[in-house]
Amino acid sequence: MIHTVSATGMAIVFRVTLVVGAVLSWLSGKAYAADGRPPNILFILTDDQPYKTVGCYPEAPDWVHTPNIDRLAATGMRFERAYLGSWCMPSRASLLTGRLQHGIESMRMAGPYPGSTYDPTACPFIPAEFRRQGYHTAHIGKWHTGTDAGFGRDWDHQVVWNRPKHPDNAGAYYEGQILAFDGVERLVAGYSTDVYTDLACDYIRGEKRPADKPWYLWLCYGAVHGPTKPATRHKGALAGHAPPVPADIFGPRPGKPAYLDTTQAWDRGPDGRPVMRRRGAVATNFDANLPGRDHATWVRQVNECTLAIDEGVGRLLSALEETGQRADTLVVFSSDQGFALGEHGLSMKLAPYDAAIASPLVMSRPGTLPAGVVRSHPVNSADLATTLCVQARVAIPWKMHGRDFSDLLGDVAQEPPAPPMLLTNTGRKYGSDTAALPEGAAMFEQSGVPWWAMLRDGRHKYIRTLVPGEMEEVYDLAADPEELTNLALDPAHRPLLDRLRDGAIAELHRTGARFVTALPSASTEKYSERSR
Numbered sequence: 001m002i003h004t005v006s007a008t009g010m011a012i013v014f015r016v017t018l019v020v021g022a023v024l025s026w027l028s029g030k031a032y033a034a035d036g037r038p039p040n041i042l043f044i045l046t047d048d049q050p051y052k053t054v055g056c057y058p059e060a061p062d063w064v065h066t067p068n069i070d071r072l073a074a075t076g077m078r079f080e081r082a083y084l085g086s087w088c089m090p091s092r093a094s095l096l097t098g099r100l101q102h103g104i105e106s107m108r109m110a111g112p113y114p115g116s117t118y119d120p121t122a123c124p125f126i127p128a129e130f131r132r133q134g135y136h137t138a139h140i141g142k143w144h145t146g147t148d149a150g151f152g153r154d155w156d157h158q159v160v161w162n163r164p165k166h167p168d169n170a171g172a173y174y175e176g177q178i179l180a181f182d183g184v185e186r187l188v189a190g191y192s193t194d195v196y197t198d199l200a201c202d203y204i205r206g207e208k209r210p211a212d213k214p215w216y217l218w219l220c221y222g223a224v225h226g227p228t229k230p231a232t233r234h235k236g237a238l239a240g241h242a243p244p245v246p247a248d249i250f251g252p253r254p255g256k257p258a259y260l261d262t263t264q265a266w267d268r269g270p271d272g273r274p275v276m277r278r279r280g281a282v283a284t285n286f287d288a289n290l291p292g293r294d295h296a297t298w299v300r301q302v303n304e305c306t307l308a309i310d311e312g313v314g315r316l317l318s319a320l321e322e323t324g325q326r327a328d329t330l331v332v333f334s335s336d337q338g339f340a341l342g343e344h345g346l347s348m349k350l351a352p353y354d355a356a357i358a359s360p361l362v363m364s365r366p367g368t369l370p371a372g373v374v375r376s377h378p379v380n381s382a383d384l385a386t387t388l389c390v391q392a393r394v395a396i397p398w399k400m401h402g403r404d405f406s407d408l409l410g411d412v413a414q415e416p417p418a419p420p421m422l423l424t425n426t427g428r429k430y431g432s433d434t435a436a437l438p439e440g441a442a443m444f445e446q447s448g449v450p451w452w453a454m455l456r457d458g459r460h461k462y463i464r465t466l467v468p469g470e471m472e473e474v475y476d477l478a479a480d481p482e483e484l485t486n487l488a489l490d491p492a493h494r495p496l497l498d499r500l501r502d503g504a505i506a507e508l509h510r511t512g513a514r515f516v517t518a519l520p521s522a523s524t525e526k527y528s529e530r531s532r
Helices: 006-025 067-074 087-097 126-132 192-204 295-322 379-390 441-446 491-510 514-518
Strands: 042-048 077-083 136-143 157-162 177-181 186-188 215-220 266-270 274-276 329-335 359-364 374-377 421-425 453-458 458-463 470-475
Touching: 042 274, 042 295, 067 295, 067 329, 077 177, 077 453, 087 126, 087 379, 126 136, 126 491, 136 192, 157 192, 192 215, 192 295, 274 295, 274 470, 295 329, 295 379, 295 491, 359 470, 421 491, 421 514, 458 491, 491 514
Parallel strands: 042 215, 042 329, 077 374, 136 157, 136 215
Antiparallel strands: 077 359, 157 177, 177 186, 266 274, 329 359, 421 453, 453 458, 458 470
16 A cells, blocks of 8 residues: 655654754764754765675685775774675665665566666655765766656765666676766776776866755765676786685585575586586676686785775875865765676676675774774664765655664774674565565576575674575574574574564564564475485
8 A cells, every 4th residue: 555645744754754864963962064064975885895805805715906995994883784785786876775675666677688767756765865965975886776867856966877768888898888977878997996086086077066055975886796897907917816715616515405405506617616607698687607717816906906996095085185075974875786707606796695795884983983893783784874964964765774873883892782683585576566476486586596594693694595495594693704504403402593583574664574474484394415
């Protein structure tokens, strides 16, 4: 059922929400510029970047070199885990709406991939509210959320690579992109990471924006998405380094769902080392999974591609410092999701394991946020969207799924307990289209990974694969960060399993997931050969 609200009623809701947002910001102890303006926001979003490719994360090999992102973390805070989405489109849609994939209405895939569409009256985006409430908004880089990129409605200034609008150009992640400059399209040469950085630095320095407004810039790099092409200056920069081989890059994987057998991406090479398996490639994505490529070469290539991003972050910070805006700007660095580099036999995103979907998240604003802090509190895309709105004192007149974590941005010695955090993957379906679970092969249409619901509750993760008869999964991420041992199969952990299952169902209800009433039964074969 769709409930409508009158214009008067919406205005009342808007004013109340605005007051509440302002009060929350005040209570969280945020400081604003001397002229009373809320902070500028520079939100840097990379693509398919594993947190293990960022040097300030302890899981990164010691040869990973990202000094500028690390400096950002040293002047602010790093979150151990962020879960912004299971793949590019729903992650971005959640950041634009503050709602999880199953709650985003009217969005759907349409036409040749990655063609997609939505109704902006049924699916309004947060940047439009930033505009209405005093911000100048800008978007630079990749767009993957409907052919309508929102220029003039959501964005005051936009230089966009609109993949859904131009499927034939959708694989041009690193050069030869069709960019729309405030609606005027032209083909642009140059390495895309550098092009976007140039444009963003120009904006920070005052081009295309008024001086009397706070600004919100969403900078969306296409790297490190396949074909994961490093800049010429960085090719071979990491030669000779040997990345660790994941413990379960080869099967069997007891205690894991069956689909991991069909998504297995690695074979043993002649010398026993892992090499990429031949599998179907998607031409419009410039699939990077080339058969025969060895694991070490691939991991080095991903990290070499990250070097231009890190240089870009350094240039952006310099532009802020040179223009005297660093203390007035909240800088956020993250990725739409991660990308497994052999963990669980994968070379992909989508799967509900940290290696595949967990994003780096760093936030910095010197003089306002504490420096050098690490937060264990897991957050999702809706949480991040909600918190940025509170920090900006922007009220959103629709219900969002996220929880404000502004209290974590203060100088608190001990973190408050984290509420359970939900993430869902419903393939290529959104909103009301997720009410019925797909059957048969349709459940696996997204690269062989089925629909799932995942809950983080403290140190534990619960996974419910939405395939009839499939096992549930529980991992203790403190004791088992690589998610190798499924505690759900151990009767001794039955109380933990029950608690986490109940928590996931409660969060599905809270966020309006219609499929919660049709969850398939899980496997009860605790002692089958497969689970030993």
